[in-house]
Amino acid sequence: MTSTLIWIVVALVAIGLYLSWTAGRLDRLHSRIDAARAALDAQLLRRASVAQELATSGVLDPAASIVLYEAAHAARQAEEDNREVAESDLSQALRAVFGEAQQVEAVQAVPGGEAAARELAQAVRRVPMARRFHNDAVRAARALRRHRKVRWFRLAGHAPFPLAFEMDDEAPVALADRPGT
Amino acid sequence: MKIGIVCPYSWDVPGGVQFHIRDLADHLIGLGHDVSVLAPADDDTPLPPYVVSAGRAVPVPYNGSVARLNFGFLSAARVRRWLHDGTFDVIHIHEPASPSLGLLACWAAQGPIVATFHTSNPRSRAMIAAYPILQPALEKISARIAVSEYARRTLVEHLGGDAVVIPNGVDVDFFAKAEPRVEWQGGTVGFIGRIDEPRKGLPVLMKALPQILAERPGTRLLVAGRGDEEEAVETLPEELRSRVEFLGMVSDEDKARLLRSVDLYVAPNTGGESFGIILVEAMSAGAPVLAADLDAFAQVLDQGAAGELFANEDADALAASAVRLLGDAERRAELRVRGSAHVRRFDWSTVGADILSVYETVTDGAAAVAADESDEPGGLLARFGLARD
Numbered sequence A: 001m002t003s004t005l006i007w008i009v010v011a012l013v014a015i016g017l018y019l020s021w022t023a024g025r026l027d028r029l030h031s032r033i034d035a036a037r038a039a040l041d042a043q044l045l046r047r048a049s050v051a052q053e054l055a056t057s058g059v060l061d062p063a064a065s066i067v068l069y070e071a072a073h074a075a076r077q078a079e080e081d082n083r084e085v086a087e088s089d090l091s092q093a094l095r096a097v098f099g100e101a102q103q104v105e106a107v108q109a110v111p112g113g114e115a116a117a118r119e120l121a122q123a124v125r126r127v128p129m130a131r132r133f134h135n136d137a138v139r140a141a142r143a144l145r146r147h148r149k150v151r152w153f154r155l156a157g158h159a160p161f162p163l164a165f166e167m168d169d170e171a172p173v174a175l176a177d178r179p180g181t
Numbered sequence B: 001m002k003i004g005i006v007c008p009y010s011w012d013v014p015g016g017v018q019f020h021i022r023d024l025a026d027h028l029i030g031l032g033h034d035v036s037v038l039a040p041a042d043d044d045t046p047l048p049p050y051v052v053s054a055g056r057a058v059p060v061p062y063n064g065s066v067a068r069l070n071f072g073f074l075s076a077a078r079v080r081r082w083l084h085d086g087t088f089d090v091i092h093i094h095e096p097a098s099p100s101l102g103l104l105a106c107w108a109a110q111g112p113i114v115a116t117f118h119t120s121n122p123r124s125r126a127m128i129a130a131y132p133i134l135q136p137a138l139e140k141i142s143a144r145i146a147v148s149e150y151a152r153r154t155l156v157e158h159l160g161g162d163a164v165v166i167p168n169g170v171d172v173d174f175f176a177k178a179e180p181r182v183e184w185q186g187g188t189v190g191f192i193g194r195i196d197e198p199r200k201g202l203p204v205l206m207k208a209l210p211q212i213l214a215e216r217p218g219t220r221l222l223v224a225g226r227g228d229e230e231e232a233v234e235t236l237p238e239e240l241r242s243r244v245e246f247l248g249m250v251s252d253e254d255k256a257r258l259l260r261s262v263d264l265y266v267a268p269n270t271g272g273e274s275f276g277i278i279l280v281e282a283m284s285a286g287a288p289v290l291a292a293d294l295d296a297f298a299q300v301l302d303q304g305a306a307g308e309l310f311a312n313e314d315a316d317a318l319a320a321s322a323v324r325l326l327g328d329a330e331r332r333a334e335l336r337v338r339g340s341a342h343v344r345r346f347d348w349s350t351v352g353a354d355i356l357s358v359y360e361t362v363t364d365g366a367a368a369v370a371a372d373e374s375d376e377p378g379g380l381l382a383r384f385g386l387a388r389d
Helices: A001-054 A060-077 A080-098 A101-109 A113-145 A149-153 B016-030 B073-086 B101-108 B125-138 B147-161 B172-176 B202-215 B238-243 B252-261 B275-285 B295-300 B315-326 B329-346 B348-363 B378-382
Strands: B002-006 B035-037 B051-053 B058-062 B066-067 B089-094 B113-117 B143-146 B189-193 B221-223 B244-248 B263-267 B289-292 B308-310
Touching: A001 A060, A001 A080, A001 A113, A001 A149, A001 B315, A001 B348, A060 A080, A080 A113, A101 A113, A113 A149, A113 B143, A113 B348, B002 B016, B002 B073, B002 B101, B016 B035, B016 B089, B016 B275, B016 B348, B035 B073, B035 B101, B066 B189, B073 B101, B089 B101, B089 B348, B101 B113, B101 B125, B113 B147, B113 B348, B143 B147, B143 B348, B147 B295, B172 B252, B172 B275, B189 B202, B189 B252, B202 B221, B202 B238, B202 B315, B221 B252, B252 B275, B263 B275, B263 B315, B275 B289, B275 B295, B275 B329, B289 B315, B308 B315, B315 B329, B329 B348
Parallel strands: B002 B035, B002 B089, B035 B051, B089 B113, B113 B143, B189 B221, B189 B263, B221 B244, B263 B289, B289 B308
Antiparallel strands: B058 B066
């Protein structure tokens, strides 16, 4: 009788430890998503800022300036709901403006343009990276949250179900001279 | 930036991953970063100042061959101490899915972790069995890097998730500025790789050689690499054996000079390659490249634009292409120019900047690396609010 009781207690403690460990795992995944999201925000903001700077610098022709300014401004001001669309529009605008190597060379030729072009190239390279890391974290968290033990014992608490950030982040050809991403 | 790099394979044994880590560490130190590499090594091997030994690796059969791996209590303790003493901003683990230091470090660390997946092994049974154990460790990784599109695809299929592709780096100028050697010039074909490893493809080349010599009798084959030379030429008719020269293991300098000297570099590898650094080195040295059409090779050669491809394991196709290229100086010159231009993207200046971008992306808005205490008894107590401090 007592031995049965002891076994039941041992089993319950073991299950409790396992659930606690799983909750810890999930917590770590959620903080990884938060960090990845912060990094993605920072990169998107950096890209929009450099684009806006270039648009207002007078280096580009007026039409290109307006297109780029419009897109960069919209991306910075976008509400959470249509952020993905606004950022995709900015990617498209950047591809339209910096589709040819001559445009990049023209920017590099003016004083300070070298640094601006480098910053922009870095930004369009890092946005897809940050987005990929973010979505990778989201996928891992989703896989764990769909598991029975997490759903039955509500281990995720009140944390919102993580969503991937989907956007068109293809870099302009003239700024990306590398294979793959 | 304080960067900790974890090397899974023995520092004493030369290998692609080890060279990659050595060059990466040199490059990052050159840029003024603070780098520490944790690697398995015998206690009496001389190590560069930035390498910390994680103890001796134990040879065990794994994945079809004998691998030298680190595991067990002592190694885990050393990993923990290294993480604790290092106070790194980011750690970069290589091959985190192999049962060695990489996995241990993944298990023991928390904070920004970057991981590079080098191999693209077909999914093994052990991997499937270990999946539930691997997953909690691998999901700590904040950023994954695959060395090629091919490696990325296998990674996505086997483990899910995604990775960015950053190729392995090469010091292009080291190869481009090497001095050719006269005795290795004039109708020479080069091969570098283990002689006794069939996957490196020397048998395919040996099978094609009689046909190449029949068309172009002046051709010489220069073979650099470890292995039994007698056995390698066994399939070759007696009178042709003199056309093959074995150079044995060559130094980095001689490798560069060899690649600068040859008229054609042949890579007949039959499989098991996820990148093909040797092709990049050959192109850096300006050698026209003829390679098997493995996925990884096709990607490095820009789908055949920067070097020629032949049907894998097809000795006749290899011979035909080699004969055509050896007789066409114009085409070879064209390949030299294209290869040299293409290879710039694999230079450390580009690759290193990309890797640093990854480090900076994951450290944005994240705390520094620390030893993970949550699996310790103290951590559990803390979770229940029972810790003393």
